[in-house]
Amino acid sequence: MVTIKEIETDSLAELNELYRELTGELTDPARLKETFASVKADSRYILLGAYVDGELLGSLMGILCQDLVGECRPFMVIENVVVSARARRQGLARQLMTAIEQLARERNCYYIILVSGEKRKEAHVFYEKMGYREEQVEGYRKHLSSH
Template identity: 75%
Template sequence: MVTIEEIGIESLKALNTLYEELIGGPTDPVKLETAFRAIREDSRYALLGAFVDGELLGSMMGIVCQDLVGDCRPFMVIENVVVSSRARRQGIGKKLMTALEDIAHERDCYYIIFVSGEKRKEAHVFYEKMGYKEERVEGYRKHLSSH
């Protein structure tokens, strides 16, 4: 049975394993715990996990951002979407996405936005099935090196 719930500190090792699958390398566990604690203290963040029989097999994070235009309603940014390769095509991603959408509705978000790497074609099919539409926009990213 799949349950969707906020991720607790006891699941950080499993979360780090999922992130390694997402980005192709490890995340520093000390930095992960520090960032996790900060996120848990900030009500704008929702870090959800999909647990199957107690095992963390998927996760995504939503961040509510306040907008300053139009009706000045907030919007949600989704990041770090990952479902274990061992558990794909079982409805886990859909349950996670639906749970984040519910949070966005509760917080009166006007829209949800996220980016996905152009090579993640299977993920794009999933997003479109969930009702997300590809918008032709230019995306830009600048990686900042630490000083």
């Protein structure tokens, strides 16, 4: 049985393994715990997990950003969408995305932004099936440290 809910401290080791699948490296557990506490204390962050029979097998993070143009409605940025390789194609990502979209609607968000790596073609197909469209915008990133 799949349960979508906010991730708590007792799932950090499993979350770290999911992030390893996403990025190729583990996060320092002490740093992860410290940063997680900060995220949990900030209501603008929503960290959802997809649990299958109690095991964390998928996750995503939504971040609410307040806008100052137009109607001054917030928007949401979605980051770190990951489903374990051993649980893909079971609907976990769809359930996570549906849940975060509902939370964005409840918070009166005007739109959702997500960025996906250029080489993640399978993920792009999934996002398009979920109703996300590639827009004619350019994305830029500047890394501020060598880490």
